[in-house]
Amino acid sequence: MxxxxxxxxxxxxxxxxxxxxxxxxxxxxxxVRGELPLEVEDLEDEVAGLNTRVKKLEAELEVSDNDIKSKKILIDDSKAAIKKYSEQQKNVRNNREFNALSKEVEFQELEIELAEKHIKEYRAQIEQKKEIIAQTQERLTDREKHLAHKKGELDAILAETQKEEEMLMQKSNEFEGQIxxxxxxxxxxxxxxxxxxxxxxxxxxxxxxxxxxxxxxxxxxxxxxxxxxxxxxxxxxxxxxxxxxxxxxxxxxxxxxxx
Structure with a gap:
């Protein structure tokens, strides 16, 4: 040769x-493939991003639920304390002890009020997050369907052309080796x-x-x-x-x- x-x-x-x-x-x-591979890649990134967002929001929901539970425990503790201090007021020996217990009761009532305010805020946040999750899930479902369609198109084109392209690439490399x-x-x-x-x-x-x-x-x-x-x-x-x-x-x- x-x-x-x-x-x-x-x-x-x-x-x-x-x-x-x-x-x-x-x-x-x-x-023939055109922009399909890039479209598929972009859709895959978008779907992954939406899944990540849903998981993040669901994790935040769980935190809010736990915060509500903590506040409810605090309210129960404060009510128990109020009951205890109220009982103690019945057996005080002077006004100083009565006033001290009254301040404790007042403090616990404020704790309850503040906890209930926080619970209300957490519930509002939960409702807002649930709405965002629903919207994101709807978008995610739509993007997943679109991705499946585009992947189907790409797979069909690849099935028709991949073997030919591989053979042509091999032949191209052979010719390059001769020059x-x-x-x-x-x-x-x-x-x-x-x-x-x-x-x-x-x-x-x-x-x-x-x-x-x-x-x-x-x-x-x-x-x-x-x-x-x-x-x-x-x-x-x-x-x-x-x-x-x-x-x-x-x-x-x-x-x-x-x-």
Whole structure:
């Protein structure tokens, strides 16, 4: 097998154009998926966030319930204390003891009043949180249904295209391995710099594919000679002649049909 350095310019051009045809096919497959993978990812993040919010609110509800229970225990304790102090007032020996017990009773009554106020606040918070939980659950159910639908769409597309994409990726890597690193680097740089990912294009009607800029006749002759790598001065794309392009398109169409 010839080394990369022994490969002719024509062979390099054919390999580059074949690589372009394969990568363009991969681009088409990925375009079919479009924004679906990102949509699914965003929906998964949103669902996870809503689940976290519901759990947080439910934990806060539990805290509020425990706070109410604590306040009710405090109220019961204060009522027991009031009963005890009231009984003691019946057996006091002087006004000083009576007044001291009266202050204790007054303090416990204030404790009860404050505890009841807190219970009222906690219950209002609970009702508010329950309403937010209900709204969040409704949103969560809607987002989960939407996520299931989008995942179904994505799974269906993947089922149709994943095998083909994997085979094409493998073939793309094989072609890259047949082309010298310098050309692959230039090819990838051009692909990244153009919107449609076309780094290697044929000459069509005297202009580079997809371009309105005409190519001088002498340059077209050089491209047809296949003796050196020529790039379009306007777009930077690598140029191949129309006959070579047709031959490789037919060859690769046959390959694609077998996948």
């Amino acid at each position: 010839a080394k990369k350095t022994d490969v002719t310019v024509e062979e390099k051009l054919r390999a580059l154009y074949d690589l372009q045809l394969i990568d363009s096919r991969i681009d088409e497959i990925r375009n 010298e690193a310098r050309l692959i680097s230039a090819y990838k740089r051009i692909r990244n710099n153009v919107k449609n990912g076309l780094a290697v294009v044929p000459v069509e009607r005297g202009a580079s594919g997809g371009s309105y800029f005409t190519i001088p006749p002498q340059v077209i002759v050089e491209i047809s000679g296949r003796r050196k790598i020529i790039t379009d001065e306007h777009s930077g794309r690598i140029l191949v002649d129309e006959d070579l392009a047709k031959e490789e398109q037919e060859k690769m169409s046959s390959f694609f049909s077998k996948i």
